[in-house]
Amino acid sequence: MAHASRSGRRASLDMDEVAPNYFALNNSHLATLLKSEGLIKGHMFELTSWRREGLLARLRERGFSVRSLADRLEALPLPPAPHPIGGAGWRALATPLEQFSHFDLRRLRWHPISAETHNDAPGVALYDGWVLRRRKGRGAASFYQAHKERGGGIGLLPLGETSALLQGYAQALAFDPRPLIGEVRPPEVPDGEAELRLPEIELPRPYRELLELVARRDKDGWLVRRTGWPLARALFERLGCGLTIEE
Incomplete structure (x- = not known):
């Protein structure tokens, strides 16, 4: 209260x-x-x-x-049970500007899907159960789970961004439960602290916002201040990933 x-x-x-x-x-x-x-x-x-x-x-x-930071951590949503990934299906593109990406289960980030042409119509091959991000031009992205329909086509079940990424992590950990590897960089910050570099990965918004309190992001990934290492470890444990720090 x-x-x-x-x-x-x-x-x-x-x-x-x-x-x-x-x-x-x-x-x-x-x-x-x-x-x-x-x-x-x-x-x-x-x-x-x-x-x-x-x-x-x-x-x-x-x-x-x-x-406290621990309170923020406890409030983070947990990943759901992983939805199985099934066979491939076809989905025609609605417009030439429509672009799909799927959540890469190894790299833990969005991977663009190249369009193909079947019967003179452009489209994409999608797997049943895949977590997807869709863009139409420069507008905001929307998120879905692929659903294979009776005729072999792929329908889209709408998801929020956080729900999509949590399902993506659940599937990734069921597929390959290896931990993330963080590497300690030489001291480069004003007070001489070493920083922990994490790979470039996509995180659900609540996780990302919490990590940003102890880390900064550049083009190659996340850099976590030494004081934030315990929080980073706990954050990825809650997401279901282990975090191994290589010094």
Whole structure:
């Protein structure tokens, strides 16, 4: 339950962890309770005390709403049971601009499907059960699961982006349960920390948003700050993947 302010309104969160041991403060009444536990700079609080869990528990007991990175992790949706992948079928393209990609079960990212021509009509060969992304020109992508119909054609069952990627991961782990491999890069950040490089993969939006609190993305993949390695490991474990760190 959120802590009630003097005006009677309830803030959504009084204190929200936005990086390991760094919290956004949305309630000024917390300042006196936190000053002996770390550093307050404006609307940010850096927890330096070793009494982390005890402090968070006490704040919650007093009625303050506190969200930690662990709370964010526990709120992530889990992958469903994997849908089996069956035989191939044909789907004609609706327009010349229509493009399909399927979720690559080895690389964990979208892989474009090349169009072919059958009976002078362009189309794509799709496998029953595949998770698909479709684009029509430059508009937003839409997501589906391929469904083989009686005549051998492929229909599309609509999915949200998060549901599509969670199903893609479920299928990938059933197909090849090997862990992700992260490689430690030489120190390249201002404070001299090493970074963990993860391969370029697609993540469901809630997972991506949480990883972004401890990582940055470049053209080759994700770079995770050392303080974020435990969270990254826990995040991929929740997704069903192990994460092996090679130092």
